[in-house]
Amino acid sequence: MASEDAASEALSFSGLSTLSLYVHLPFCRRKCPYCAFYSVVPRRGEIDACLEGLRNEIVLWKDRSGFLPPLRSLYIGGGTPTLLDRRQWELLISLLEGAFSFDRTAEVTVEANPESLRAFHLRLWGEWRVTRVSLGVQSLDDDELRLLGRLHDGRGARESLAALAASGLAFSADLMFNLPGQTLKGWHRTLREVLAFGMDHLSLYDLTLEEGSAWADSPPGGRTSGYPFYRWAQWYLASRGFFQYEIASFARNRRWSRHNLAYWIRSPLLAIGPGAWGFCRERRYGNVDDLGGYLGEVAEGRLPLSAGECLLPERAFREAALLALRTAWGIPFRLFARRYGKAALETVLDALKGLPDGLFAVTDESLALSAKGMRVANAIWERFL
Numbered sequence: 001m002a003s004e005d006a007a008s009e010a011l012s013f014s015g016l017s018t019l020s021l022y023v024h025l026p027f028c029r030r031k032c033p034y035c036a037f038y039s040v041v042p043r044r045g046e047i048d049a050c051l052e053g054l055r056n057e058i059v060l061w062k063d064r065s066g067f068l069p070p071l072r073s074l075y076i077g078g079g080t081p082t083l084l085d086r087r088q089w090e091l092l093i094s095l096l097e098g099a100f101s102f103d104r105t106a107e108v109t110v111e112a113n114p115e116s117l118r119a120f121h122l123r124l125w126g127e128w129r130v131t132r133v134s135l136g137v138q139s140l141d142d143d144e145l146r147l148l149g150r151l152h153d154g155r156g157a158r159e160s161l162a163a164l165a166a167s168g169l170a171f172s173a174d175l176m177f178n179l180p181g182q183t184l185k186g187w188h189r190t191l192r193e194v195l196a197f198g199m200d201h202l203s204l205y206d207l208t209l210e211e212g213s214a215w216a217d218s219p220p221g222g223r224t225s226g227y228p229f230y231r232w233a234q235w236y237l238a239s240r241g242f243f244q245y246e247i248a249s250f251a252r253n254r255r256w257s258r259h260n261l262a263y264w265i266r267s268p269l270l271a272i273g274p275g276a277w278g279f280c281r282e283r284r285y286g287n288v289d290d291l292g293g294y295l296g297e298v299a300e301g302r303l304p305l306s307a308g309e310c311l312l313p314e315r316a317f318r319e320a321a322l323l324a325l326r327t328a329w330g331i332p333f334r335l336f337a338r339r340y341g342k343a344a345l346e347t348v349l350d351a352l353k354g355l356p357d358g359l360f361a362v363t364d365e366s367l368a369l370s371a372k373g374m375r376v377a378n379a380i381w382e383r384f385l
């Protein structure tokens with residue numbers, strides 16, 4: 001606990017030239033059984049209280065860090081940010097605009113769910129500085145959506161995708177595979193239909209049973225292996241012009257998520273809101289994942305930190321290598337050695353020796369996972385750590 005406290009004490013975003021911001025809005029209409037993110041069903045007044053809490057938290061970070069550089073990326077996620085009504089969105093926008101400056105080319109992403117996305121969201125975001133919307137589609141199949149406990153059906157998802165396509169905003173869809181009873185044919189149908197809406201970005205997730213989710217204790221039957229779904233999607237999306245730039249992420253026209261890349265290359269990430277996780281200079285922190293506790297802390301003038309960890313050098317370079325290997329660009333030798341030392345780079349490369357060549361794409365300058373390597377990444381991580 002002492003080292004956690006020390007890590008939290010030393011945590012500061014001062015002296016940086018670049019910064020990404022994550023805002024966690026921890027509200028959902030209903031909890032999905034596979035989800036382990038912190039979110040609650042909002043009671044009356046709680047969303048407004050949370051927005052006030054965010055305002056207070058930003059002031060506390062500014063007091064701690066002094067000058068904060070312009071934001072290179074902003075991601076407003078959750079939870080379900082589209083649960084905020086127009087007034088609440090205007091409030092959030094005005095508090096972010098008042099507190100931060102933005103790079104001219106800043107990427108601003110908002111997460112949306114089909115059952116609560118409204119025309120006013122799209123108008124407001126288009127008039128503000130939102131550059132991309134990430135829609136939680138998961139599936140277009142009504143039975144699969146019901147099983148996942150989602151509040152939308154295939155029709156609702158299609159309507160939201162059509163509204164996004166008409167809005168002119170860039171957008172992405174989250175989809176899930178390896179669902180109970182799912183067939184490759186059904187997976188193909190969902191992918192093909194989603195792509196017809198013209199988005200340049202997709203995130204694909206294997207249904208995993210995360211600790212802390214309802215399904216972790218009582219998993220649903222009927223799942224097999226995610227491997228064939230994933231392998232098929234790699235082939236299909238490549239044939240449609242998509243570049244797999246990360247294990248779960250595919251983009252065309254270079255529309256990758258710069259915010260997510262900041263996370264994988266360990267750029268400084270200020271994260272605010274209950275249950276949010278941030279990172280800066282080999283220090284990781286987590287906010288209190290309880291709305292009441294979070295609000296109490298910030299109201300009393302304390303940063304709402306519940307966990308803080310200063311990564312020891314060995315841990316820092318291993319985690320950095322693992323995160324870099326998630327991306328298509330992999331580990332850039334020169335940059336990695338400059339940041340963590342030549343010995344660290346050699347340790348990483350040694351750990352990967354002996355694995356089959358076909359798992360990697362190696363040049364003089366970098367080492368990355370091949371498409372095949374991405375399919376077996378979990379086995380590589382185990383050996384690696």
Ligand code: SF4
Nearest residue numbers: 028031032035078079
């Ligand atoms: S999966 Fe998304 S909508 Fe479902 S509970 Fe989690 S954050 Fe909320």
